[in-house]
Amino acid sequence: MRGDPLLAARGLATWYELRRWGFLHQGWVRAVDGVSFQLAEGEAVAVVGESGCGKSTLAKTLLGLVRPLRGEVWFEGRRLGGADDWRWYRRRVGYVQQDPYGALPPFMSVRRILEEPLVVNGVSSPSKRRARVVEALEAVQLVPPEEFLPRFPHMLSGGQQQRLVVARATLLGPRLLVADEPVSMLDASVRAEVLQLLRSLQQSHRLSVVYITHDLSTVRHFCERVLVMYAGKLVEQAQVTDLLREPKHPYTQALLAAIPDPDPENARRLRPVPPGEPPSLVRPPEGCRFHPRCPAAIPGVCDRREPPDFEVGAGHVAACWLYEGARTVTAAPAVEGGGSP
Amino acid sequence: MRGTLRELVRYPSALAGLAILAFLVGISVYALVAIPYPEAVRLWSGGEAAWPRNPRNARPEWLNWLWGGRLPRTLVVHSPRVPARERDLGSGVREVQFDLPFEYRYRRFPTEVAVFVYADYQEQAPQLELSWRTPTGSELRLADLTPRRQDIYRLSADAELRRNLGGAPEQMLFSTADRPGEAVPGRYTLTVRAFLFEPGSSVRAELVVYGEVYGLAGTDHLRRDLLLPLLWGTPIALAFGLLAAVGSSLSTLLIAAVGAWYGGWVDGLIQRITEVNLILPGLPILIMIGTLYSRSLWVILGAVILLGIFGGGIKTYRALFLQVKEAPYVEAARAYGVGNLRMVAVYLVPRAIPVLLPQFVTLIPGFVFLEATLALLGLGDPVLPTWGKVIEDAYRAGALYVGYTYWVLEPAFMLMLSGLAFTLLGFALDRVFNPRLREL
Known part of the structure; x- marks a missing residue:
């Protein structure tokens, strides 16, 4: 990893409380449960995993939309504790959402949409705001800006809408961009265009990006590093090339095997798919959370003890007992299962 | 928007x-x-006092189009500025007489008849004699009164007159014995004879024959x-x-x-x-x-x-x-x-x-x-x-x-x-x- 990390998460846990009759405690949904990682300045990292593994909750936690129950978030060497820290932090983070149309208030014009973050963050001079808005529109190639300013979201195409969302996310000059499946609702033709835009913005502004996706095929263009998430935990972290060439964790291997290849042979071949479904996040399995579906599970080990992060290569970490011999990176996360905080 | x-x-x-x-x-x-x-x-x-010259419960005037103009309108006749006749009776008493003539064109009766009297005097009020002349020429003594400075004499409400006429004054005064249910159109005259007892005093009168229609919207029970x-x-x-x-x-x-x-x-x-x-x-x-x-x-x-x-x-x-x-x-x-x-x-x-x-x-x-x-x-x-x-x-x-x-x-x-x-x-x-x- 290069230099000081811009963002560091340590043992981050975001649990949602389940209540009965609106007040009786019934349990927790452990959407994010002990996640630690670092993100360098200008680095793009992908978080992959299947639906319901806690990716979006991680994104919301990183945006400060949901407060973590435990764990720490450090940003630019500052620990985010009180509300003031989070407010300070929010100005430095941009958010690109999945559904571009839903992400834009339908009753506001493009101009209002882009001015809102400026108004909220204290840019009170209208001429300054207008200049920033025009600049932002040009940066995402919504040109000529004058033509787009009075339009409403429903008058834009899907790709234009998503570019507007990107413009809004980068308007305040953030250091970090959290993109939650930014292209999954777009047409394939528009996808590449939006990804390229994100990539070029990232490079020109030295933005760090957390790119959340379930689609490994888009990760290659975009990110240096990949975090694989399963049932609220990170199971593997590696450089993109390493991960794709040599996935260590059985879950990652299964995930990679599921990427469709444009190979006609596929029609005649049945791929091995891990049996079962992702586990319940309310009562996750004991030990390694993947063990009930894992083809390589070691009885007596995987179903008893939670695996720590083992360093399986340079900058390659996997939380799996198969690599027990390797050096552990960190002690197992601060959060041991069970109990309320 | x-x-x-x-x-x-x-x-x-x-x-x-x-x-x-x-x-x-x-x-x-x-x-x-x-x-x-x-x-x-x-x-x-203000109630009735604010609208004394309006008829009670009058229909809107435009209803006359449907009724062929048969509904009587309200007539207001002012006394002439100069009395028709003025006579000095000596010892400070003057006799003043004037007519309030009007043309009645309807077959329906008016709803009310009233005389508004404005008397100007210091101490002794004048005395008035009111008489009525119909188009057929018959003449009738209506009432004698001693008005206050501003007074309204409502013929329709005068019980004595009603008894004398043998029916509602506003009907009896406008009809003849042979056709009791119908007003006789023509020229009617109310004659006011006043006796003034003070040198500077004077009297004016206003005759209001209330009709059945009024204005664009009519009137209510309080006029x-x-x-x-x-x-x-x-x-x-x-x-x-x-x-x-x-x-x-x-x-x-x-x-x-x-x-x-x-x-x-x-x-x-x-x-x-x-x-x-x-x-x-x-x-x-x-x-x-x-x-x-x-x-x-x-x-x-x-x-x-x-x-x-x-x-x-x-x-x-x-x-x-x-x-x-x-x-x-x-x-x-x-x-x-x-x-x-x-x-x-x-x-x-x-x-x-x-x-x-x-x-x-x-x-x-x-x-x-x-x-x-x-x-x-x-x-x-x-x-x-x-x-x-x-x-x-x-x-x-x-x-x-x-x-x-x-x-x-x-x-x-x-x-x-x-x-x-x-x-x-x-x-x-x-x-x-x-x-x-x-x-x-």
């Missing part, structure tokens, strides 16, 4: 609604400008011109309806948004208050306020708004806001730092405007009718001339049984017109906004 307006005028019903509304607003402006508020209150609550409450009722009704609708629906919207956004105990409290309020019967509460506290229109308006704040609308809007609250754009706004108040006011509430606006417009006539209902129950504002008060008076006088249909129909027509305007407009607005509602 401009787009909405442009779309709106494509609907004929909206155009009709807007036209009626413009008409009502025009009436309101005219009423407020032409009859200032204190004047309106004086004329309305008041109904045009006054019909004109003045318009701004009052519009203001009451509009304020009540704005007050209750805007506050409802805001409260629903606040409840939905903050959730938790705030939402719970708002919901419980609403549920309790929904079981409370509004009309009895208003009746209690009107009876025990004040019948002022503005107090009632305040009560209506208060009762409406936690109305059923809260449930509808809350459902809408709970949905909007989860919208990605709200999440995005939180991410770029929008605070709670701005979120409610700028991000949630505008989303409900398309739902609110048509509802709001169709809500207005309900409040206008409520004002009329309260008036009918005797809880109308005691001083303001409103449509509801006219209906109440008509109802108390049994107008429909006696045949004064105009008295009920005129205010009812105004109520209907205002209801129609807002309903037409509301339906059109609903159609304009409905395609967008599907996007929610």
Whole structure:
């Protein structure tokens, strides 16, 4: 990893409380449960995993939309504790959402949409705001800006809408961009265009990006590093090339095997798919959370003890007992299962 | 907004609604400008004294078109400036005589006859002798009187005259013995002979033969011109309806948004208050306020708004806001730092405007009718001339049984017109906004 990390998460846990009759405690949904990682300045990292593994909750936690129950978030060497820290932090983070149309208030014009973050963050001079808005529109190639300013979201195409969302996310000059499946609702033709835009913005502004996706095929263009998430935990972290060439964790291997290849042979071949479904996040399995579906599970080990992060290569970490011999990176996360905080 | 307006005028019903509304607003402006508020209150609550020369319960004049001009109009005859004859009787006594002639052209009888006397004297009032001459030439001594400085002598109410004539004076004086049920058209003359006892004193008289029609709107049982409450009722009704609708629906919207956004105990409290309020019967509460506290229109308006704040609308809007609250754009706004108040006011509430606006417009006539209902129950504002008060008076006088249909129909027509305007407009607005509602 290069230099000081811009963002560091340590043992981050975001649990949602389940209540009965609106007040009786019934349990927790452990959407994010002990996640630690670092993100360098200008680095793009992908978080992959299947639906319901806690990716979006991680994104919301990183945006400060949901407060973590435990764990720490450090940003630019500052620990985010009180509300003031989070407010300070929010100005430095941009958010690109999945559904571009839903992400834009339908009753506001493009101009209002882009001015809102400026108004909220204290840019009170209208001429300054207008200049920033025009600049932002040009940066995402919504040109000529004058033509787009009075339009409403429903008058834009899907790709234009998503570019507007990107413009809004980068308007305040953030250091970090959290993109939650930014292209999954777009047409394939528009996808590449939006990804390229994100990539070029990232490079020109030295933005760090957390790119959340379930689609490994888009990760290659975009990110240096990949975090694989399963049932609220990170199971593997590696450089993109390493991960794709040599996935260590059985879950990652299964995930990679599921990427469709444009190979006609596929029609005649049945791929091995891990049996079962992702586990319940309310009562996750004991030990390694993947063990009930894992083809390589070691009885007596995987179903008893939670695996720590083992360093399986340079900058390659996997939380799996198969690599027990390797050096552990960190002690197992601060959060041991069970109990309320 | 401009787009909405442009779309709106494509609907004929909206155009009709807007036209009626413009008409009502025009009436309101005219009423407020032409009859200032204190004047309106004086004329309305001054009762009969404010309109002595108006006939009682007269129909609107334009009804004469249907009746072929057979309904008599009110005639007012002033005494001449210079008396026809003046004679000095010596020892300071003068005799003055003048005629008040008029042409009566109707077969129907007048409703009343009265003589307004204005006597100018220091101590000793003059004495008057009134006599009546019919077109057939017969002459009749009506009465002798000693008037006060300003006096009204109502022939129709003179019991002695009635006895002498053997029937209602306004009929007997206008008919002949051979055709008792019909007035004889022609020239009638009232002769006033006055004896003045002071050098500087004088006397003037005015004969009023009350007809059966009056003005554009007719009169009520207190001789008041109904045009006054019909004109003045318009701004009052519009203001009451509009304020009540704005007050209750805007506050409802805001409260629903606040409840939905903050959730938790705030939402719970708002919901419980609403549920309790929904079981409370509004009309009895208003009746209690009107009876025990004040019948002022503005107090009632305040009560209506208060009762409406936690109305059923809260449930509808809350459902809408709970949905909007989860919208990605709200999440995005939180991410770029929008605070709670701005979120409610700028991000949630505008989303409900398309739902609110048509509802709001169709809500207005309900409040206008409520004002009329309260008036009918005797809880109308005691001083303001409103449509509801006219209906109440008509109802108390049994107008429909006696045949004064105009008295009920005129205010009812105004109520209907205002209801129609807002309903037409509301339906059109609903159609304009409905395609967008599907996007929610």
